[in-house]
Amino acid sequence: MQAFAELLDRLVLTPARNGKLRLIVDYFRATPDPDRGLALAAITGDLDIPSVKPAMLRALVMERMDAVLFAYSYDYVGDLAETVSLVWPASEEAAEANSIRLSEAVAQLRSAGRADGPAVLVRLLDRMTISERFATIKLVTGGLRIGVSARLAKQALADFGGVDVTEIEELWHGLKPPYRELFGWLTGKTGKPKLLAAAPFRPVMLSNPVQDGDLEKIDPADYAAEWKWDGIRVQAVAEKGVRRLYSRTGDDISGAFPDLVEAMAFEAALDGELLVGHPPEHTGTFSDLQQRLNRKTVPTKLVGQYPVFVRCYDILREGKEDTRALPFMERRKRLEALVATLDPSRFDLSPIVPFDGWATLDALRHAPPHPVIEGVMLKRLDSAYVPGRPKGPWFKWKRDPHVVDAVLMYAQRGHGKRSSFYSDFTFGVWSGPEDAPVLVPVGKAYFGFTDEELRLLDKYVRDNTVERFGPVRSVRAESKHGLVLEIAFEGLARSKRHRSGVAMRFPRISRLRWDKPANEADRIETLQAMLD
Amino acid sequence: MQPHELLLPRPEGLYCPPGDFFIDPVRPVERALITHGHSDHARSGHRHVLATRQTLDIMALRYGGDFAGSTQAAALGETVSLNGVSVGFHPAGHVLGSAQIAVENEGLRIVASGDYKRAADPTCAPFEVVPCDVFITEATFALPVFRHPDATREIATLLKSVEQFPERAHLVGAYALGKAERVIRLLRDAGYERPIFIHGALTKLCEYYQEQGFDLGPLEPATVEGRGGAFAGEIVVGPPSAFADRWARRFADPVACFASGWMRIRQRARQRGVELPLVISDHADWDELTATIRETGAGEIWVTHGREEALVRWCELAGIVGRPLHLVGYEDEGD
Numbered sequence: 001m002q003a004f005a006e007l008l009d010r011l012v013l014t015p016a017r018n019g020k021l022r023l024i025v026d027y028f029r030a031t032p033d034p035d036r037g038l039a040l041a042a043i044t045g046d047l048d049i050p051s052v053k054p055a056m057l058r059a060l061v062m063e064r065m066d067a068v069l070f071a072y073s074y075d076y077v078g079d080l081a082e083t084v085s086l087v088w089p090a091s092e093e094a095a096e097a098n099s100i101r102l103s104e105a106v107a108q109l110r111s112a113g114r115a116d117g118p119a120v121l122v123r124l125l126d127r128m129t130i131s132e133r134f135a136t137i138k139l140v141t142g143g144l145r146i147g148v149s150a151r152l153a154k155q156a157l158a159d160f161g162g163v164d165v166t167e168i169e170e171l172w173h174g175l176k177p178p179y180r181e182l183f184g185w186l187t188g189k190t191g192k193p194k195l196l197a198a199a200p201f202r203p204v205m206l207s208n209p210v211q212d213g214d215l216e217k218i219d220p221a222d223y224a225a226e227w228k229w230d231g232i233r234v235q236a237v238a239e240k241g242v243r244r245l246y247s248r249t250g251d252d253i254s255g256a257f258p259d260l261v262e263a264m265a266f267e268a269a270l271d272g273e274l275l276v277g278h279p280p281e282h283t284g285t286f287s288d289l290q291q292r293l294n295r296k297t298v299p300t301k302l303v304g305q306y307p308v309f310v311r312c313y314d315i316l317r318e319g320k321e322d323t324r325a326l327p328f329m330e331r332r333k334r335l336e337a338l339v340a341t342l343d344p345s346r347f348d349l350s351p352i353v354p355f356d357g358w359a360t361l362d363a364l365r366h367a368p369p370h371p372v373i374e375g376v377m378l379k380r381l382d383s384a385y386v387p388g389r390p391k392g393p394w395f396k397w398k399r400d401p402h403v404v405d406a407v408l409m410y411a412q413r414g415h416g417k418r419s420s421f422y423s424d425f426t427f428g429v430w431s432g433p434e435d436a437p438v439l440v441p442v443g444k445a446y447f448g449f450t451d452e453e454l455r456l457l458d459k460y461v462r463d464n465t466v467e468r469f470g471p472v473r474s475v476r477a478e479s480k481h482g483l484v485l486e487i488a489f490e491g492l493a494r495s496k497r498h499r500s501g502v503a504m505r506f507p508r509i510s511r512l513r514w515d516k517p518a519n520e521a522d523r524i525e526t527l528q529a530m531l532d
Numbered sequence: 533m534q535p536h537e538l539l540l541p542r543p544e545g546l547y548c549p550p551g552d553f554f555i556d557p558v559r560p561v562e563r564a565l566i567t568h569g570h571s572d573h574a575r576s577g578h579r580h581v582l583a584t585r586q587t588l589d590i591m592a593l594r595y596g597g598d599f600a601g602s603t604q605a606a607a608l609g610e611t612v613s614l615n616g617v618s619v620g621f622h623p624a625g626h627v628l629g630s631a632q633i634a635v636e637n638e639g640l641r642i643v644a645s646g647d648y649k650r651a652a653d654p655t656c657a658p659f660e661v662v663p664c665d666v667f668i669t670e671a672t673f674a675l676p677v678f679r680h681p682d683a684t685r686e687i688a689t690l691l692k693s694v695e696q697f698p699e700r701a702h703l704v705g706a707y708a709l710g711k712a713e714r715v716i717r718l719l720r721d722a723g724y725e726r727p728i729f730i731h732g733a734l735t736k737l738c739e740y741y742q743e744q745g746f747d748l749g750p751l752e753p754a755t756v757e758g759r760g761g762a763f764a765g766e767i768v769v770g771p772p773s774a775f776a777d778r779w780a781r782r783f784a785d786p787v788a789c790f791a792s793g794w795m796r797i798r799q800r801a802r803q804r805g806v807e808l809p810l811v812i813s814d815h816a817d818w819d820e821l822t823a824t825i826r827e828t829g830a831g832e833i834w835v836t837h838g839r840e841e842a843l844v845r846w847c848e849l850a851g852i853v854g855r856p857l858h859l860v861g862y863e864d865e866g867d
Contacts, residue, residue: 086677420780
């Protein structure tokens, strides 16, 4: 348990992806089964453990200390799990000398019934160090919140075993904690686990962006074009009565989309884009779709308000036949035939876009017929469906991003390599009356600039600081004095959380406009006009 | 004699009317008794200063040799008489030279702890319990959430990270007086023999510690010359303020570490951009504070320098008279 607790302590403060991967891989190396598998399940959210309500936790700690002292403590720390882990009266030395294993702690928590649950938890907390208590409380109150996605955990497994992450993704849904067969395979002790689960995820084929010179090397006649829809890539799999909807990284998201799963009346695995709306007439925006994302379950009202459908791209399996090795055009024919039999309000086809040369396609890409299109896809007619991002068979050619000129308002110190730089920038646009405009923040960006530009930005921030709040500096930003940043972004959504009422997707700093006076930066009305 | 007739807070600092001296005054006074060398306790400009030899040395290093009109070294354990008031210096375990000051008159003894800790520290003499009627305690970490781990474990965490991330430099933020030397000595005790790179602000004090017989091993300046600006795999120690500064840019993809009792709270670490918090403190944690109060046998506790309210509450529950001692001008340094 100590090793797991230390891992969580480190992960929560380690900003860099590679740093996190290193920590997890080292943990897998140093930790025996079944502990490492249970830790993995805890990270990916697959650890089944009876939950404890915060109120219960508070009651337990109140039995052990003065309410006033607890109130001072909680008020200072601000996090219940952390406060309880620190104030819990127990000997640190005794806990270190008599360390408990993660698997032992999990087994005890699982065996507890409703009545003796609190008593079991108390006995565990009494035996633990502060870090272990924190980890345990996070486990039982649900949600580690350590900034590690299931995808990153799978990448760590792949690094640990020296295999491709798509192999892990493919196996994942047939495996259960503590993943002994998986670790056995990754450590070379046993063979690769068999893919036993019904309706498994199949690793997704991805495309490369079109770069300078790419198109000159290929013949338009060898490629089909499709619109690139701005939803989320999904895989809908129905086999032997099991229906699952997967994200592009293999997370099972069926629970949030019962309306779609109900319509999956086929024996096949389909690749497509999840969108909101009533096809073919109406396709909703990405912000509409966001109403349905990142939920475990979905309220009925939302299902009615934002119905989802899949705009199909490809077919990976039909009946018992794996179709991935077939050429794209052959798969396309089968896909067309299959989609024709499905509920048209839930499944439709991503149309093939006819074009006679790159110039035509370029024009189409810049002026797509629908706002939910973010560019075009190019797929070689003879391409097989292969996992990963092979160079050549598939390309994405996105329309140019939106740009806006904004004024730098706040800067925050970065992490790791950038800890001595002000590298996270909050910017705003003008609002209010023309003769007395005020800046309203519209977004935050921390990349898009070169290292040299970062040095200049950092210097500007230090030389123009108005106020400091911990790691954040407020920068001089007035109509006659301020730094204009050209911000590129992919889309704009209405937002209730932001004072400006808009939220940018994927904002980055595309240019530093040293030349442009601050009062010539854009106004909020420009952004509002881009909505919908 | 009532306790407040022997010692009472004044704007300049804690004052003893019968002895006519101040303890750790924040403004220049005629006669000052200084508990230790941190700048919020030890200021320059007093006419007479009485402190331990090491505290006087440290003040001279920081302020120059003429920091006071005259100085007198107090030996630990001995008492001196000031206008009939007996004054004794006793080790406080806080930093090198730190002392508690026991003030006694007409059978009443008050001990001003200055800052103190009870945990083992290879770079200073351990705290000594001085029985007294009134104990004036610091309260920097006076909340039940502050429970400092064994410092050797924190050092082990640092060394493990150095091993895990050999391509990165580990920058350890540690205050110049006491913390930095303790961290370096603890690294040596853990078997770390490589040169440790230090910021210029640490040089004088590290040299002083070495002269005083604390072996800190090979120390090198953390300058870029001849090292290609990398410092990958090395440990660099410097004042915490330097790490947010341009100075830190010379290091390869640094791991920001900070040795402080505040690092116990995750949010404090996160706010400062610390990647590897090291909970190493020069101050007593909650358990040490409450145990010390009991051990002194004092019937009355004056609480100062931090979170008075929680410790006063604890005294109330323990049936001991506790009250906050309001001193002005005292701010955190050293943690």
